[in-house]
Each structure stands twice: as structure tokens, then as C-alpha cells.
Amino acid sequence: MRARKILAALEKRYPDAHCELDYTNPLQLLIATILSAQATDVGVNKATPKLFAKFKTAADFANADPKEIEPYIASIGLFRNKAKSVHGACQTLVENFGGQVPRTMDELLTLRGVARKTANVVLGNAFGINEGVVVDTHVTRVAQRFGLTKHDDVRKIERDLMALFPRAKWCLLSHLLIFHGRRVCKARGALCSQDSICQQFCSNAKN
Ligand code: SF4
Structure with a gap:
């Protein structure tokens, strides 16, 4: 339930979340x-x-x-x-x-x-095929900080995210976590106290 709420909040915040690599095929x-x-x-x-x-x-x-x-x-x-x-x-x-x-x-x-x-x-x-969740450095960091996983191993993180979120959203989920990681939950200088999603879902926001 909490995961679904996080997903809904991120979808609302980042309606244009997408792969940021340029490609045509x-x-x-x-x-x-x-x-x-x-x-x-x-x-x-x-x-x-x-x-x-x-x-x-x-x-x-x-x-x-x-x-x-x-x-x-x-x-x-x-x-x-x-x-x-x-x-x-x-x-x-x-x-x-x-x-x-x-x-x-x-x-x-x-x-x-x-x-x-x-x-x-x-x-x-x-191809629009949701076979798994992309776990990169941003997904790892944001998923851990949102309490969506306790693991450091990327395969275990992926399994946790696949269990928490509907399959149809797996590809989008990684884009949303990456967008939040690049713009708010940065590796250095995370904007913890200034963000409404963070205040709702991350204990760090209250520090
Ligand atoms: S409160 Fe801070 S650590 Fe938590 S998700 Fe937001 S930016 Fe990241």
C-alpha cells in the first residue's frame, strides 16, 4: 500500500519521466x-x-x-x-x-x-516488455532511502521492487526513481527538508 502511494506521488510529480538516453531504435x-x-x-x-x-x-x-x-x-x-x-x-x-x-x-x-x-x-x-526493474545507482539510493529495500545487492533490490510494485509499472518505476534521484534525492546534497514527497515517505525529511 505504501509502495503504491509512493508510486502515485512520483507519477504525479514526474509525468514525463522517461529514459534519458537518446536513441531512435x-x-x-x-x-x-x-x-x-x-x-x-x-x-x-x-x-x-x-x-x-x-x-x-x-x-x-x-x-x-x-x-x-x-x-x-x-x-x-x-x-x-x-x-x-x-x-x-x-x-x-x-x-x-x-x-x-x-x-x-x-x-x-x-x-x-x-x-x-x-x-x-x-x-x-x-519493446515495452516489463521483465524486471532497472537498478542503477539512483534506483539503489532512492529505494533504500524510501525504505523499499534493505539490500545493497542489485539483484536483491530488483526482487524487492518487483514484489512491491505492479509488473506493468516496472519500467516506469525505474524512471521515476531515477528522476527523483537526479533532482531531489541526490547522492550529495539531497534536498530532504524541501520536498513534499520526501516529507510524506522518508524519515530523513524530518531530520
Ligand atoms: S528525504 Fe532526503 S533521503 Fe529521503 S528520499 Fe527525500 S531527498 Fe532522499
């Missing part, structure tokens, strides 16, 4: 999400227009050497490893999936650089 979202690990969406969005103008299909990425991908993403952390992941993931897309991004968790997890979080982002946003 599932392949672009997959690649942008791989690139976003330990990087900001803003930083990824700065790099991807030129990257996606150069490499348009999974085959384009698969046929390139990772070294040819690197210059386009050099402004993003861990870019050498990420170039290898993008290349390897696209090789698998070409070899096993006809160059298309698959629509199941098990298939997505066969791609290099793809763990549950990335797979959930792609399934939820590109």
Missing part, C-alpha cells in the same frame, strides 16, 4: 546503454550522434575493428573496453539474431557487455 538503445555504465547519460548523448551516423546497423559495428569505434566514444569512461563490448555484442547480433536486437532476457544476456540492468533497459524502453 532498439540497437541504438542497446549500444547507448552499454556505453552508459559508470558514465552519465548526458555524456553518452554527446557522443552517440556521430557514432550512430557512422555505424547504422549491427553489421556495421560487427565489421569494424574496435579501434575504429574508439575515437567516437573516447570522451566516455572505459571507452576501450566499451568499444570491445559494442563490437562483440554486435557480432553476436549478426551471427545469432539476424542483426536484430532480441526480445528476451536470456538472449540479451548472451551479448557481450550486457547484464540484467542493460537488458531491462532495452526490454522496457525499446
Whole structure:
């Protein structure tokens, strides 16, 4: 019940909550999400227009050497490893999936650089499939502070959130928690005393 009230309050506050990575098709979202690990969406969005103008299909990425991908993403952390992941993931897309991004968790997890979080982002946003909840640093922090989980392990946090919220809302839920985490419940300088949702649902607001 409390979880539903938090969801309703967040939906009202952030009616436009959405994935903040820029993409126009599932392949672009997959690649942008791989690139976003330990990087900001803003930083990824700065790099991807030129990257996606150069490499348009999974085959384009698969046929390139990772070294040819690197210059386009050099402004993003861990870019050498990420170039290898993008290349390897696209090789698998070409070899096993006809160059298309698959629509199941098990298939997505066969791609290099793809763990549950990335797979959930792609399934939820590109295909509208609620297979799980995206748990990133913002979701972790806000879920813990709202008392929605006591865990630190992302898989356990995801399970807690899946148990508390209706499946149809799982993708949206992660966007709402991320929006609140970026705007109010920040890692440093959380605006605890100034926020009406916080005052209703988080004990920190009364400190
Ligand atoms: S009161 Fe503070 S810690 Fe609690 S959810 Fe709001 S911003 Fe985060």
C-alpha cells in the first residue's frame, strides 16, 4: 500500500519521466546503454550522434575493428573496453539474431557487455516488455532511502521492487526513481527538508 502511494506521488510529480538516453531504435538503445555504465547519460548523448551516423546497423559495428569505434566514444569512461563490448555484442547480433536486437532476457544476456540492468533497459524502453526493474545507482539510493529495500545487492533490490510494485509499472518505476534521484534525492546534497514527497515517505525529511 505504501509502495503504491509512493508510486502515485512520483507519477504525479514526474509525468514525463522517461529514459534519458537518446536513441531512435532498439540497437541504438542497446549500444547507448552499454556505453552508459559508470558514465552519465548526458555524456553518452554527446557522443552517440556521430557514432550512430557512422555505424547504422549491427553489421556495421560487427565489421569494424574496435579501434575504429574508439575515437567516437573516447570522451566516455572505459571507452576501450566499451568499444570491445559494442563490437562483440554486435557480432553476436549478426551471427545469432539476424542483426536484430532480441526480445528476451536470456538472449540479451548472451551479448557481450550486457547484464540484467542493460537488458531491462532495452526490454522496457525499446519493446515495452516489463521483465524486471532497472537498478542503477539512483534506483539503489532512492529505494533504500524510501525504505523499499534493505539490500545493497542489485539483484536483491530488483526482487524487492518487483514484489512491491505492479509488473506493468516496472519500467516506469525505474524512471521515476531515477528522476527523483537526479533532482531531489541526490547522492550529495539531497534536498530532504524541501520536498513534499520526501516529507510524506522518508524519515530523513524530518531530520
Ligand atoms: S528525504 Fe532526503 S533521503 Fe529521503 S528520499 Fe527525500 S531527498 Fe532522499
